[in-house]
Amino acid sequence: MGLVFSLSFALFKKSFMKKMKKLIGVGKDFLFKNNGPTQILFKNTFWLMFSELFNKGLMLLLTIFLARYLGSEGYGEFTFALSFTLLLVVACDFGLTTYSTREMSKKREDTNMFVNNVLLIKLVLTLITLGICLFFLSFFQGKTFFEKSLVFVMTFYVIINTFNEFFRAVFRSHERMEYEAYSKIIQAVALFSLAIFFIFFQYSALYVAFAYVFGVSLSFLFCYFIVTKKFGTIRYLPDKVFIKKILLETWPFALSSIFVSIYFSIDSLFISFFKGDSALGQYSVAYMLITALYIIPTVLTNAYFPKFSELFGKKKEREIPKFLNLFILKVTVIIIPLCIILYFLATFLIETLYSQAYSEAILPFKILLLALFFKFYSFPFGFLLSAMNQQMTRLKIQGFTSLLNIGTNLYFIPYYGIVGAAITTVISEGVLLGFYFVYAMSMLRKNGSR
Secondary structure, X not given: OXXXXXXXXXXXXXXXXXXXXXXXXXXXXXXXXXXXXXHHHHHHHHHHHHHHHHHHHHHHHHXXXXXXXXXXXXXXXXXXXXXXXXXXXXXXXXXXXXXXXXXXXXXXXXXXXXXXXXXHHHHHHHHHHHHHHHHHHXXXXXXXXXXXXXXXXXXXXXXXXXXXXXXXXXXXHOOOHHHHHHHHHHHHHHHHHHHHHHHHOOOOHHHHHHHHHHHHHHHHHHHXXXXXXXXXXXXXXXXXXXXXXXXXXXXXXXXXXXXXXXXXXXXXXXXXXXXXXXXXXXXXXXXXXXXHOOHHHHXXXXXXXXXXXXXXXXXXXXXXXXXXXXXHHHHHHHHHHHHHHHHHOHHHHHHHHHOHHHHHHHHHHHHHHHXXXXXXXXXXXXXXXXXXXXXXXXXXXXXXXXXXXXXXXXXXXXXXHHHHHHHHHHHHHHHHHHHHHHHHHHXXXXXXXX
């Protein structure tokens, strides 16, 4: 009887292990290989969502610790440094990432040419960015040496991150988002671990800024290794004709980036100058919780943008609405219940996560939920315009919205403080969505897609 049982168990074990190996093999094929349009979209969405949730989750947790540790004024100083340096992204990127994603998605055989020449351009832009940073720091008379040091260190973080974003553009264009996921996870873990170490031992915010640089540098090394191993050799041999072509075609993307950077950062700078760093710390808490949720449309966009670019490049515009409708359906299912839940949990979230010292952030957070609603829907229509070579149209829309944002911030912030900044963001997001929708639908009808 025992022999029969042993034989039966051995057969069961062998059968079970065989099935498990087969299941694991299927899983590997599904998550690590490209086997068709639907599977690729699912795979890329999975990896991007996983990495963004992991990354943003750790960064949100870090901001909670940082805000509690530094207090509203100290956290406001740190936010000012980050907001200012984000304006410098434009000088170091010049729209190269978005342009490269679009063009390499159409012609993957040109990847090696893009990598070699874009990296050379970005090395020159790095020097220009550092010069711009030092120039503006000399005019910050109201800021202390410590605050200026924060800005300078965070500038290196922003510069290195633009190189990472370009490498990730290579991964996206080849629809290998798992590499992008790995790079973001490496960056988040390294940054978070070192920053928490500095907070635990009560080091200053300047050390936390160095943690940002450390994390992004590790990610850079990983991206550099993968690009050279999987997608071509980096030779640093310039092709003057190709570089000229890139610069002539990327300036609309660069201007677009300027408007986006102004749009996202100008309110923080105005709050700091008009109301002080303590008020900025309060607003940043509310705004950080909102922007943390941008990962959802960002992940969907990064998965769908190459597909939109590919379909338009191959003259298959009639297939775009199918993917666009799927995109919008996913957005709708997520954003409506999300906004309702967050509105009723606003007080609990702010006071539990950041303490009652940040209670002034509750009302701006509730107002910004409407901006979040608009933002979710503006992602698909905005990036669809870029995929259809309508960057000039998108540029004009962003330019108008940025000017509107600056004007309304200058009016509302001096009188209404951080509540006024939140109202301004809602107005700007609503206008941006309206223009994106109208022009995107117009382009689809023009191309016979509707």
